Amino acid sequence: MAKKESAADVRDDKELDEDGDYITLEFDDGAEVECEILGVFECDGKEYIALIPDDGTDDAYIYGYQEVGDDEFELIDIEDDSEFEKVVAEFDKIMDDAEFEDDDDEDDDDDEEV
DSSP, X not given: OEEOOOXXXXXXXXXXXXXEEEEEEEETTSOEEEEEEEEEEEETTEEEEEEEESSSSOOEEEEEEEEEETTEEEXXXXXXXXXXXXXXXXXXXXXXXXXXXXXXXXXXXXXXXO
């Protein structure tokens, strides 16, 4: 489930972890949440980023994405509800396609085991 959140700051831009890239979001209320960068994707000619919070939920945070320099980027709040709904629909489609491909890969692996 994608969650519409408003971020004040992205701390530590990107921290490289052995399992993936993580960033720390700091919200307007001062709360911080560590998020794994799931990926950057395009919708209607704009780039967006999907973040998975490391809080045990199955939420995903979706933001506009803009590179501002080498290894630096900016998260942009999606203010327009219709734009947000379109972006979430595209994200869901990408995730469904990826899940379908993973299922196909597992089936291929099962076929190889004899």
